[in-house]
Amino acid sequence: MDGSGICDVVVFDTTLRDGEQAPGFSMTTPEKLRLARALDRLGVDIIEAGFPLASSDDAEAVKAISNGIRRPVIAALARAAERDIVCAGEALASAQRKRIHTFIATSDLHLERKLHMTHDQCFNAAVAAITHARKYTDDVQFSAEDATRSDLDFLCRVIEAVINAGATTINLPDTVGYSTPDEIEAFFASILNRVPNADKAIFSTHCHNDLGLAVANSLAAVRGGARQVECTINGIGERAGNAALEEMVMVSRVRADRAKFTTRIHTQHIFATSQLLTEVTGQAVQANKAIVGRNAFAHEAGIHQDGMLKDRRTYEIMRPEDVGVESTTLVLGKHSGRHAVQQRMSDIGVTLTRAELDRAYRLMTTIADERKNVTDDDLRAIVAQLREQAEPAAAAPGSRKVAKAAGARPAAPDAPHALVEFGYGHGV
Ligand SMILES: [Zn+2]
Numbered sequence: 001m002d003g004s005g006i007c008d009v010v011v012f013d014t015t016l017r018d019g020e021q022a023p024g025f026s027m028t029t030p031e032k033l034r035l036a037r038a039l040d041r042l043g044v045d046i047i048e049a050g051f052p053l054a055s056s057d058d059a060e061a062v063k064a065i066s067n068g069i070r071r072p073v074i075a076a077l078a079r080a081a082e083r084d085i086v087c088a089g090e091a092l093a094s095a096q097r098k099r100i101h102t103f104i105a106t107s108d109l110h111l112e113r114k115l116h117m118t119h120d121q122c123f124n125a126a127v128a129a130i131t132h133a134r135k136y137t138d139d140v141q142f143s144a145e146d147a148t149r150s151d152l153d154f155l156c157r158v159i160e161a162v163i164n165a166g167a168t169t170i171n172l173p174d175t176v177g178y179s180t181p182d183e184i185e186a187f188f189a190s191i192l193n194r195v196p197n198a199d200k201a202i203f204s205t206h207c208h209n210d211l212g213l214a215v216a217n218s219l220a221a222v223r224g225g226a227r228q229v230e231c232t233i234n235g236i237g238e239r240a241g242n243a244a245l246e247e248m249v250m251v252s253r254v255r256a257d258r259a260k261f262t263t264r265i266h267t268q269h270i271f272a273t274s275q276l277l278t279e280v281t282g283q284a285v286q287a288n289k290a291i292v293g294r295n296a297f298a299h300e301a302g303i304h305q306d307g308m309l310k311d312r313r314t315y316e317i318m319r320p321e322d323v324g325v326e327s328t329t330l331v332l333g334k335h336s337g338r339h340a341v342q343q344r345m346s347d348i349g350v351t352l353t354r355a356e357l358d359r360a361y362r363l364m365t366t367i368a369d370e371r372k373n374v375t376d377d378d379l380r381a382i383v384a385q386l387r388e389q390a391e392p393a394a395a396a397p398g399s400r401k402v403a404k405a406a407g408a409r410p411a412a413p414d415a416p417h418a419l420v421e422f423g424y425g426h427g428v
Pocket of ligand 1: 018173206238242
């Protein structure tokens with residue numbers, strides 16, 4: 001942290017590991033490699049490339065990414081067991097910068113019901129795993145699975161021991177998405193305060209979204225002292241997913257006054273990375289997803305569209321181009337008003353008189369009653385219809401030239417700024 005109170009946060013992307021292990025999100029090695037290249041371009045610090053012992057495909061993907069991607073640290077997951085660590089170490093062999101990420105559950109619930117281990121057995125396995133992993137690399141991360149539901153005294157004892165054994169990053173996951181922001185902030189602050197050698201490691205947060213709190217909890221963990229955030233593109237991951245990278249990063253950009261941390265993410269690549277992930281997995285992002293959803297920069301309500309056309313800042317807190325979205329979309333639908341119709345017509349090269357705009361607007365709302373939104377082709381059809389209807393009247397003997405001239409008189413007195421009707425929709 002510098003004098004301004006702004007700290008540097010390491011972005012650890014686990015799209016290819018936690019994200020990929022969710023149902024419906026599996027990827028082939030070439031697909032993972034494409035994603036890894038996009039994550040490199042995006043500027044993530046660490047790419048968790050897979051869990052090599054889990055399958056030969058995972059091991060192959062970790063090897064391919066270790067070979068092909070040179071700038072970020074490549075991490076591989078391993079349980080706190082010798083064969084896992086050997087497998088991870090071998091898969092990472094050709095990486096320029098490598099990290100072994102080893103984990104064991106520390107909560108009584110997991111130890112008793114899942115692992116059938118005592119505290120002492122868990123403690124010893126954790127320390128042995130770190131010692132072993134250090135033979136492959138100096139960059140070793142330890143995760144205490146279900147950390148947020150673990151006994152705090154025991155957890156602190158394990159953390160101190162693994163740091164002494166050579167762990168350089170300590171990740172404390174909210175594995176089941178159970179924590180709340182106030183709780184997780186206090187949790188990190190208390191551990192950093194209690195563990196005597198806490199200054200020898202970077203603390204990391206890994207939050208799941210079961211209660212929709214993954215990003216809020218990650219931000220709170222940073223306030224509590226975490227300096228690495230684990231996240232995924234589009235927030236994919238086990239069950240309800242992980243903290244979404246794009247949301248974390250954009251909070252730090254848009255609200256730098258409140259979220260006092262910086263990352264090395266090149267935000268203009270966010271949208272393309274998100275799109276690549278949906279293309280590769282075939283899993284669409286929900287339309288209203290923050291930052292990357294189809295509607296994140298779309299406006300249909302007339303009051304909003306009118307505000308946007310006058311000054312984008314009325315309804316837009318960030319510029320779409322800052323996250324790589326080409327432009328704001330003004331969606332024409334039943335909530336839209338004349339101002340938006342006029343703008344969209346102008347975008348397709350059509351200038352309407354005030355009278356034409358009124359009729360075009362009514363035709364647009366008729367279409368919008370039947371369909372969810374109105375396309376540029378619909379608008380062209382509306383213009384054709386308007387101009388066709390104008391023709392017979394103009395065909396009266398002797399009047400054609402005059403009528404045409406009248407029809408072509410656009411808009412001098414009805415200049416765009418004279419339009420005050422902006423339709424309906426939600427003002428708040
Ligand atoms: Zn997870």
